Amino acid sequence: MDSEQFGEAGRQMIDYVISYLENIRDRRVFPTVKPGFMRDLIPADAPEKPETWDAVFADIERVIMPGITHWHSPRFNAFFPTANSYPAILGDILSDAIGCIGFTWAASPSCTELEVVMMDWLGKMLKLPEEFLACSGGQGGGVIQGTASEATVVALLAAKSRRIRKIKEEHPEITNMDILSKLMCYASDQSHSGVERAAMLGSLNIRLIKSDKNFAMDAKILEETIRKDKADGLFPFYVVATLGTTPCCAFDDLTEIGPVCKREGVWMHVDAAYAGSAFVCPEFQHYMKGIELADSFNFNPHKWMLVNFDCSAMWIKNSAELVEAFNVDPLYLRHDKQGLVPDYRHWQIPLGRRFRALKLWFVLRLYGVEGVRAHIRLQVKQAKEFEDLMAKDERFEIAVPVRMGLVCLRLKGPNELSEKLLRRINDSGKIYVTPSKLRETFVIRFCVCASRTNSEDILYSWNVIKEYADEILAESTTNQDKK
Template identity: 45%
Template structure:
């Protein structure tokens, strides 16, 4: 492929992508294929000679697209991975430049722009100045990791380095291995699984604490466990608090947990992967109260902010701890000696680094803070309206409070109802939801001694975003149904709600007979007098 053909094929590809996203509603949301389907359709060896581009693109539709889960569909409710046109264009350009920006000298603009963008983001969500890289006198700074799981691991490794350093200064007879055996980290049963995985990788003991009736971690319980661990000779060193949990969008109280961590010398890491983007709106920043106690903070722009995956923003108060932990000198790594340059290879697990900041720069500039705030507020408004619809239908209940764009609900009655509801919903092919594991939701009362399965519906940005099913007991199955398409319209919301009601009607008829027939339930119209604001106003895409 030469330059002329690249220009031709590149324009064709932009058209193909635009057509794909514009007509995505016409595609089955989740593929109807079985494992190994593709191996039976392609040769078992690579082609010896070049193939025409037209044949390759034809195979996209005949071979690849039939096995694609269409994550950008307004009816894809399994996971959140939101993109936008400015982000796609930024990634296209970054891929063309294709720099490995691990050092300032390998690509100065990549490092410089990452500093600028992380400072912009930090200011946009209201982080204190101590987290920003604003000059030679500051200790803090931001970095773009690949995922929040990597950010959690980086925070665990760095806090372990600091804990070992501190305790070796106190107890000279203890070596690093002995101290590491005594270290203990903490999180709530609502924390993301990456905390568990990170502790497994680091071979660190983890105590998972039960959350309260509001699905929050309380300082009193944490204090009691810390005291018990210290009596047993363990060394508390790390706490992961969550702002906007995966399963219920609950929030730990930093003002309550922070002083205890400060007193005990515990590194406080905050995972705000889902809800962090919402802090761009000042009215949601009350959940950040106590942020001055925090040592590291992370959120994912790819969740809500229309920046395609990978995209993970992390800030630390003292970057020297990261550098002490992750710096490895090699002859092939180009390290600058002036002391003024930032070397991001010492802030992350991998050596190499993609030009991630470019797509963030494109999105922030193209939408502006006003445009991003408009998207966030619009979808919180949509969530309020959807919650009203659910509460107006007596077949459903809302068992936990709504926060931001997430509404949790379930079919009333035995678990079998919601489990069957889920299976039917997936099999019909008009929507898709995914299964996962939920760890102990103590807030939801039991019904006749049974575990309860619930559903969560979350709305974000230009799209409607999500339904989740989860079971309240430890290690129980839950499924999430996340509406995350950038291009959702009012008709999509109505179609989704219609599908939910229809599947509920079929489920109740099948398992409970006609006494729960939908015709006997109040089925509200979406434009009834309450809520007063019209849904049409909320659903229109914001201009940018």
């Protein structure tokens, strides 16, 4: 493909992307394909001779689209959102064209420098304490990770390294193996599975602390558990607090958990993967109270801040602790400006990294902070609209207070009714929702996800839910009559 052909194909692709996104409601949100479907649609081997762009382009609809779940359809009300915007797509196009691998400052200085500044912009938008920001001149700073799960692992490894150093200073006789078997992590029983996985990846023990009636981590139980573990000769070192849990968007109280971590000398990492974007709005800032007690903080602009996947923002108060945890320094990666600027290879697990700050820069400039706030507020309002529609139907109940863009609803009565309802809704392909279990209670999670969602879409989704509720409740009455 030469530059002329690229220009033509590029324009065709941009037109396709616009048409795809603007007409996305017309597509069935969840595909009907069966596992292995693609083998029948494409040859078993790569073509020996080059094909034409027209042939490739035609296969987007024939091969790819039948198996796509349309995450950016307003009919997609599952999981949490993943962001999508034209400015972010433009940023990714440029990033792909530059195609640099920014593992050190010298590997492509703009790649590192823009990221440092963008993370300061974002941190200031969220009103993070100065200590987290590179512009404060201290050891703090931000980095773009691929996912919140990676941020959890990276923070865990830094915390582990800090704790091992301290134990070694106090007890030089203890072996590394002995220390490793006694290191303990903690998170609430509502935390994301990625936290448990981070501990597994690090071959470390984790305790899931019981949540309270609001599904927030019980700080008292956390403190008692840490103290007991210490008394038993174990080494507590890492607590993950969650702001906006996956099952029901509950918020751990940092003003309670933070002081426990401080008293017990334990690293506090804060996972705000979804809800973190909302902290740009002053009315949601209160959820972050106590953030100054955290050692590290993370949220995903790629969830709710209009920046396409992947872009997970992480800050750390003392970046030296990351660098110390991961530093290997082969000659071929060294450069003569080392130490003057961050070399992000020390802040992450892989060596290679894409120029992800570009899409963040484009989004923040083209929307402005105001535009980002408007996006968040609109989706929160739409969740309320959905709640209001539901509140008028007394067959339904809200399982927990609606927070952010998430509504956890269920049919009154046994779990089986709501389980059946969820299956029926998803089988219809009209909208897509996901389940959650809040202790013994089964709930349907309805999340406002797509940035194109409007009030008509909310009404559409509610009508789909109602239609299948009518059906299921009628069947259940008939079955009872038969008995």
